[in-house]
Amino acid sequence: MHGEYKMPGGKLVVIDLEVRDGRLADVHLSGDFFLEPDSALHTINATLEGQPEQATETELTNAVRDAMPPDVMMYGLSPEAIAVAVRRALHREAEA
Amino acid sequence: MMRTDWRDHDWQLIHTIPQSPTLHMALDDVLTHEVGAGRRKPTLRIWEWAAPAVVIGRFQSLRNEVDADAASRHGIEVVRRVSGGGAMFIEPGNTITYSIYAPQSLVKGLSFQEAYAFLDAWVLEALAELGIKAWYQPLNDITSEGGKIAGAAQVHRGGAVLHHVTMAYDIDASKMLDVLRIGREKLSDKGTTSAAKRVDPLRSQTGLPREAVIARMIATFRRLHGLADDHVRADELVQAEALAQTKFSSPAWIADVA
Numbered sequence: 001m002h003g004e005y006k007m008p009g010g011k012l013v014v015i016d017l018e019v020r021d022g023r024l025a026d027v028h029l030s031g032d033f034f035l036e037p038d039s040a041l042h043t044i045n046a047t048l049e050g051q052p053e054q055a056t057e058t059e060l061t062n063a064v065r066d067a068m069p070p071d072v073m074m075y076g077l078s079p080e081a082i083a084v085a086v087r088r089a090l091h092r093e094a095e096a
Numbered sequence: 097m098m099r100t101d102w103r104d105h106d107w108q109l110i111h112t113i114p115q116s117p118t119l120h121m122a123l124d125d126v127l128t129h130e131v132g133a134g135r136r137k138p139t140l141r142i143w144e145w146a147a148p149a150v151v152i153g154r155f156q157s158l159r160n161e162v163d164a165d166a167a168s169r170h171g172i173e174v175v176r177r178v179s180g181g182g183a184m185f186i187e188p189g190n191t192i193t194y195s196i197y198a199p200q201s202l203v204k205g206l207s208f209q210e211a212y213a214f215l216d217a218w219v220l221e222a223l224a225e226l227g228i229k230a231w232y233q234p235l236n237d238i239t240s241e242g243g244k245i246a247g248a249a250q251v252h253r254g255g256a257v258l259h260h261v262t263m264a265y266d267i268d269a270s271k272m273l274d275v276l277r278i279g280r281e282k283l284s285d286k287g288t289t290s291a292a293k294r295v296d297p298l299r300s301q302t303g304l305p306r307e308a309v310i311a312r313m314i315a316t317f318r319r320l321h322g323l324a325d326d327h328v329r330a331d332e333l334v335q336a337e338a339l340a341q342t343k344f345s346s347p348a349w350i351a352d353v354a
Contacts, residue, residue: 016157029155034250036251
């Protein structure tokens with residue numbers, strides 16, 4: 001499943017994922033955003049992996065935010081935007 | 097760490113013979129590290145391309161961005177850079193690409209948005225001298241009344257900031273749309289039929305040869321910030337060539353975000 005979201009004033013945030021046994025699996029974040037250090041990409045993917053399929057946007061946002069070390073820098077990307085892209089992938093909503 | 101200004105540094109210029117796409121990726125990695133470690137003075141590097149390439153951003157999906165068959169058919173190499181941002185379609189002579197390797201102190205206290213505009217203020221001035229009214233379009237574009245001119249990306253590494261920019265000098269829009277998938281999607285969204293409507297290259301805006309635009313940019317940087325002629329050191333080149341052949345050519349890196 002595939003979801004895209006361009007946050008206002010931000011960059012394109014893309015999520016590809018599967019659902020297995022009611023949980024997110026094979027989650028891959030991509031896009032033309034800026035994220036440092038780049039290892040944070042794998043932290044975000046690992047955090048989303050296994051989240052309940054029914055998790056709300058707020059719950060997903062908090063999960064990503066809580067997993068981020070304090071030195072992470074996001075530009076054109078935010079935990080909220082990632083959560084929106086995940087929900088869109090799950091709902092197969094039309095992209096903005 | 098105190099905030100520094102351009103003139104607090106002894107800026108060096110590297111502008112050399114055309115080099116391969118993977119070597120360019122590796123030189124950005126090595127020279128950023130050298131400036132951060134204090135072994136190299138802050139540097140402006142103007143790129144010359146030896147071969148066509150698609151350069152995708154650090155976090156872009158290779159599969160989603162690039163039509164691999166089309167790239168192969170056109171003989172275009174696909175490489176991944178160390179910074180975020182979007183895909184660039186490069187043909188030798190069609191783009192002007194440069195990198196600034198600066199100590200972090202130069203952008204200390206600036207927001208990301210301010211840092212992008214600050215590091216490219218000299219380019220806006222050079223463009224104005226060429227008769228082009230251009231401005232910064234957050235987050236990371238240089239644009240003009242005619243359309244987008246350039247895209248920038250930054251990455252921070254151990255005491256240094258790498259700021260690199262690709263400007264469109266000329267563009268083969270049909271080939272670009274053949275190779276870049278995202279271009280097709282964005283265009284279909286906007287209902288336009290030609291990429292040339294979104295990007296207005298410097299050739300049509302200035303009527304000048306590419307070399308003349310580059311000469312103006314170098315002269316403007318030199319006048320505003322000071323600039324001494326330099327070259328890539330032998331040890332830097334050895335490191336970069338090794339990285340180009342290992343990391344930057346490896347499928348593991350290029351498809352790191354599949």
